[in-house]
Amino acid sequence: MQTANVNLPITITVRHEQVTDSLHDYVTRKIEGLHLDYPRIIEAKTILDVQKNRHIAEIILFCANHITIEAHTEGADMYAAIDETIEKIARRMRKHKTRLLKKHRPHRNESIRHLDERFFSEAVLDHPENSDIDPEPYIVYPDNYTIRTMYKEDAIMQLELTERPFVLYKNARRGGLTIVYRRKDGEFSAIDIKD
Numbered sequence: 456m457q458t459a460n461v462n463l464p465i466t467i468t469v470r471h472e473q474v475t476d477s478l479h480d481y482v483t484r485k486i487e488g489l490h491l492d493y494p495r496i497i498e499a500k501t502i503l504d505v506q507k508n509r510h511i512a513e514i515i516l517f518c519a520n521h522i523t524i525e526a527h528t529e530g531a532d533m534y535a536a537i538d539e540t541i542e543k544i545a546r547r548m549r550k551h552k553t554r555l556l557k558k559h560r561p562h563r564n565e566s567i568r569h570l571d572e573r574f575f576s577e578a579v580l581d582h583p584e585n586s587d588i589d590p591e592p593y594i595v596y597p598d599n600y601t602i603r604t605m606y607k608e609d610a611i612m613q614l615e616l617t618e619r620p621f622v623l624y625k626n627a628r629r630g631g632l633t634i635v636y637r638r639k640d641g642e643f644s645a646i647d648i649k650d
Contacts, residue, residue, distance in 0.1 A: 463496060463499060465500075469504075470502070471505045478533065486499045486514070486541070497518060498516075501515075502515075503537075510531065512527065512528050512530075512536035512539075514527070520612055526543035555612070602632070603624055604627050605624050605625075605627055606627050607626070611635060611643055614635055620636060621635065622634070631647055633645055633648065634646045
């Protein structure tokens, strides 16, 4: 699992002061050190401002799924203001992840029970008239899947966050079942299942 943001475009703007290499490296290291669990960071902008004895640090993260996380802190020291702003950003990122996990938590009454999938040997299929042979089934891979009501955007977000090859859900707009999967070219495709 990747634990640091690599080659992340970070824009640092300093007002009323010159940016030093140590300050630039400090901000870059702190933003790249943010945990990558969720949401995925696409771009970061940092605005550092010095007004009399006030040091203001503002960080704006542009993340996947159109999520923007913004935080600013005012302090007597610029490094302390940056640290506190990074802590606020990390808390807000955890809040987004918690909301997502609560939203997609399966409910007991919406689960569907499936029978185990079984395959029979070809000897049984070739000789159906021979009743002496009892078929010997074997289980390939049993799996339970919960069908939830959601929008297509939520299904795509769930597909990005899990390792499943597809997401089957009840469409909140149309009411029918829909399968969303990732194509070989990286784009998403949806199939509506008609009764």
